Amino acid sequence: MLNPWRLRLLTRLDTLGTIRAVAQASNLSASSVSQQLAVLEAETHTALLERTGRHVRLTPAGVILARRARAILDHMDTVEAELRGLGEEPAGLVRLGAFQSAVHTLAVPAATRLGAAHPDLHVEVLQLEPHESMPALRGGDADLIITTTDFVEQPLDPDVDLVPLATDPIVAVLPPDHPATRRGAADLATFADEAWAFDMPQSYMATLTLRLCRQAGFEPRVVCRFSNYMLALQHVEAGLSIALLPGLAVDPRYRVATRELVSPVTRTITAAVRRGSPRRAAVQVVLDALRQNPDLPHLGGDE
Incomplete structure (x- = not known):
């Protein structure tokens, strides 16, 4: 009998590419991951991994099982939710990944509204930037993500359905007394x-800002780097720098x-969801x- 936990490890290996990355994502040691994947090979009586020195890659059989495993795991989640809610009400856990500026403007308001309307539904919001969220979705660590299709460094996955939500302008963010504010x-x-x-x-924003500055003919003098937009806004407010940020982040x-x-x-x-299996309610x-996005009507409505 196939073990769902070991199947999850295999899907993560297909997504992340290395045993070490799978171990970090799963809070396990690399040796534990290798051991569990070896058990999965024994359970299936099939060579799933091809080992070359310290590196491993999936065999054709491993690729097939990893892709099928995503549908299997999704279906198990569906059955579990249906049993919990008896099919009458959306129920169970939905892991929603969102980039930083969408967490409080899109994800949290949606989770709050749903919590009041569907008491058996639990939405877990995960902060995942565009370069992190698509691998998380493919690997089964997120059920639904809010991302951007404009991040060319992260190719779109053909196994994912995309649902446009809104558009957001990129703006120059300046100290309040900057001379450019008069223009x-x-x-x-x-x-x-x-x-x-x-x-x-x-x-996403570091890559985009660097590209736009170079297109304008200069190499930007970077004086600070923050993973939190609030810190960047504080730095700009103090007159210590300028920045390019998404409008949602200001x-x-x-x-x-x-x-x-x-x-x-x-x-x-x-928004992006995995395709290939019936979508859970x-x-x-x-x-x-x-x-529906009633909190941000200025960004666009339903598609």
């Missing part, structure tokens, strides 16, 4: 000598000025709540 739209070339606040390397509690870009840049905010109701 109109921001021309990035005029900020070549400024100190810049950046997101962490490889993140909290009105901070005394900063924003300007749209001369060449407008927007990101498409998108609980996942569908969370997706519907995100699409």
Whole structure:
């Protein structure tokens, strides 16, 4: 009999690529992961892994089982939720991944509304940036994600269904007394000598900001990096830097000025769910709540 936990480890290996990465994601040692995958091979009487030195990769049989395992695990979640709610009410756990600026503006409001309407439904909100959320969805660590299709460094997965939610402009964020606040739209070339606040390397906004600055003809002088937009807003508010941020990330509690870009840049905010198995009622109701989006009418409505 196949063990769901070991199947989950196999799907994570298919997504993450290395035993070490699977171990970190599962809070296990690498040797424990290897041992459990070896047990799975014994259970299936099939070679699932091909070992070359310290590296492993899935055999064709391993790839097939990993892909089928996602559907198996999704179906088990569906059955469990149906038994808990007797099929009458969305029930069970839905893990919703969202990038930082969407957590409090999209994910938490949706979870709050659903908690009041469906007491047997539990929405667990996970902060996952675009480069993290798609692997988490594919590996079964998230049931539904809010991401952006504009992050070209993270290719879209053909096994995922996309549901557009809204658009969000990228804006220049300036100290309130910055000279550029007396002008109109921001021309990035005029900020070549400024100190810049950046997101962490490889993140969506760090990659995008670097690309836009280089397109404007300069290499930005990065004086700080924050994984938290609130810290970046504090730094800009203090007059220590400027930044490019998504409009959703600009909290009105901070005394900063924003300007749209001369060449407008927007990101498409998108929900994503795995395809290939019947969608759980609980996942569908969370997706519907995100699409309705009554808290952010200025960003767009239902698709």
